[in-house]
Amino acid sequence: MREKLIFDLSREGRKGYSLSGNDIPELSLEAVIPEKFLRTEPADLPEVPESEVVRHFIRLSNLNYHVDKNMYPLGSCTMKYNPKVNDAVCDLPGFSELHPLQPEKTVQGALQMMYELSGMLAEIAGMAAVTLQPAAGAHGELTGILLIKKYHEARGSRRRKLLVVDSAHGTNPASAAIAGYEIVSVKGAPDGRTDIEDLKAKLDGDVAALMLTNPNTIGLFEKDILTISQLVHENGSLLYMDGANMNALLGITRPGDMGFDVVHYNLHKSFSAPHGGGGPGSGPVGVSEKLIPYLPVPVVERIATEDGTTYRLNADHPESIGRMMNFYGNFSVLIRAYTYIRMLGAAGLRRVSENAIINANYLLSRLDGRYDLPYPKPVMHEFCLSGDRQKKAHGVRTLDIAKRLLDYGFHAPTIYFPLIVSEALMIEPTETETRETLDQFAEALIDIADEAATSPELILAAPVNTPVRRLDEAQASRQLNICCTL
Numbered sequence: 001m002r003e004k005l006i007f008d009l010s011r012e013g014r015k016g017y018s019l020s021g022n023d024i025p026e027l028s029l030e031a032v033i034p035e036k037f038l039r040t041e042p043a044d045l046p047e048v049p050e051s052e053v054v055r056h057f058i059r060l061s062n063l064n065y066h067v068d069k070n071m072y073p074l075g076s077c078t079m080k081y082n083p084k085v086n087d088a089v090c091d092l093p094g095f096s097e098l099h100p101l102q103p104e105k106t107v108q109g110a111l112q113m114m115y116e117l118s119g120m121l122a123e124i125a126g127m128a129a130v131t132l133q134p135a136a137g138a139h140g141e142l143t144g145i146l147l148i149k150k151y152h153e154a155r156g157s158r159r160r161k162l163l164v165v166d167s168a169h170g171t172n173p174a175s176a177a178i179a180g181y182e183i184v185s186v187k188g189a190p191d192g193r194t195d196i197e198d199l200k201a202k203l204d205g206d207v208a209a210l211m212l213t214n215p216n217t218i219g220l221f222e223k224d225i226l227t228i229s230q231l232v233h234e235n236g237s238l239l240y241m242d243g244a245n246m247n248a249l250l251g252i253t254r255p256g257d258m259g260f261d262v263v264h265y266n267l268h269k270s271f272s273a274p275h276g277g278g279g280p281g282s283g284p285v286g287v288s289e290k291l292i293p294y295l296p297v298p299v300v301e302r303i304a305t306e307d308g309t310t311y312r313l314n315a316d317h318p319e320s321i322g323r324m325m326n327f328y329g330n331f332s333v334l335i336r337a338y339t340y341i342r343m344l345g346a347a348g349l350r351r352v353s354e355n356a357i358i359n360a361n362y363l364l365s366r367l368d369g370r371y372d373l374p375y376p377k378p379v380m381h382e383f384c385l386s387g388d389r390q391k392k393a394h395g396v397r398t399l400d401i402a403k404r405l406l407d408y409g410f411h412a413p414t415i416y417f418p419l420i421v422s423e424a425l426m427i428e429p430t431e432t433e434t435r436e437t438l439d440q441f442a443e444a445l446i447d448i449a450d451e452a453a454t455s456p457e458l459i460l461a462a463p464v465n466t467p468v469r470r471l472d473e474a475q476a477s478r479q480l481n482i483c484c485t486l
């Protein structure tokens with residue numbers, strides 16, 4: 001059934017509220033709003049009873065797909081179930097009613113939360129200090145790269161190149177380019193990890209840093225990370241870790257111990273804040289000792305005296321790269337991450353990663369054999385399949401398989417990324433899915449592999465039972481091109 005607009009549900013005189021009579025004298029509007037701002041016609045607002053308003057929006061939410069409805073296997077972007085208690089803590093008036101311009105002495109609790117969260121994140125990643133300012137992963141990358149730039153400049157050196165591994169998330173080269181660097185791509189080896197020989201060949205006196213994702217986007221841990229770290233540092237370069245995949249490492253190993261100088265976290269992925277629909281996010285950056293002087297200001301500091309402990313925002317750090325975000329960063333995402341970490345504790349965080357890894361390997365073991373697996377098992381928190389076989393044998397592309405999954409009631413995985421895998425299907429089940437859900441998802445993909453052989457036309461027409469049917473991709477991309485050229 002097509003859902004009507006709320007205006008179409010409107011009937012004159014129906015109301016969504018009921019109030020007792022007003023015994024306060026009414027102010028005339030003209031007395032409070034200058035005449036030129038007053039409407040001449042009454043606003044055309046829908047008149048709908050509360051029951052119909054609630055049902056309308058519940059029906060709309062059901063037309064959509066969301067993580068409260070079913071599994072979201074997006075590789076790399078960790079769409080897991082986020083505990084609702086995080087939101088309840090955000091709603092506490094002590095947080096939700098703060099104003100960012102309040103004097104420091106009236107926001108001590110907020111500053112304490114930020115100070116403690118920085119400390120916990122530093123401990124988790126083995127870094128010396130953490131800034132909470134960046135508003136997303138990509139923003140954290142930019143912040144981290146600016147710190148690296150400042151570090152080299154402070155030593156009178158102007159290195160112009162940043163090395164990025166070819167399986168990296170697209171934001172890595174984009175952030176490096178925005179910071180003014182020339183990007184040099186380092187190849188992946190046949191086992192899916194960084195090609196050390198290629199890295200050696202590209203490390204010269206002009207390289208400011210190597211950006212690496214560990215585990216990488218194919219879900220593989222860089223086994224030779226200590227060798228890589230040594231090579232990079234002997235070259236006078238720094239080592240940057242894209243930490244979006246931190247949910248494979250929590251409590252097991254730490255970027256700082258692997259030799260990374262900078263790491264960004266995606267609080268809206270690993271540390272549980274909802275991020276469907278584009279935000280808000282938070283991408284704190286952890287640094288090693290030598291980068292501390294350059295961190296963005298203001299820095300949240302703790303001052304312990306005999307009279308007690310206070311917190312302050314200190315902008316007096318002359319070597320800082322400056323401010324990366326106004327006010328306190330995306331504060332509500334920080335509260336969610338803080339709540340999540342405090343709730344789980346050290347042992348709970350380790351369980352998060354253990355379960356994420358076990359779930360990924362379980363799901364892979366069910367699908368391996370039915371789809372091509374371009375790189376060897378075992379994996380960490382995610383894996384990448386290829387739809388090459390289905391395409392060659394039956395003319396069914398990964399795009400079609402992804403659309404067919406919608407008919408089975410699942411969101412599609414990430415597809416056609418990373419770019420080094422043809423017909424890529426990149427899957428991250430996350431730690432919050434039960435074995436039963438993983439089995440249902442595996443069975444859906446296995447059924448689709450069968451359908452590709454027996455009735456490919458079904459897949460080519462999919463989706464058939466979603467509120468919106470198959471879009472004309474060719475036309476959509478033509479229109480997009482027109483928009484871009486306009």
Ligand SMILES: *Cc1c(COP(=O)(O)O)cnc(C)c1O
Pocket residue numbers: 076077136137138139169171172213217242244245266281283
């Ligand atoms: C999501 C992601 C990013 C970018 O993070 P945003 O918060 O989306 O800007 C960078 N690298 C990897 C590996 C990611 O998964």
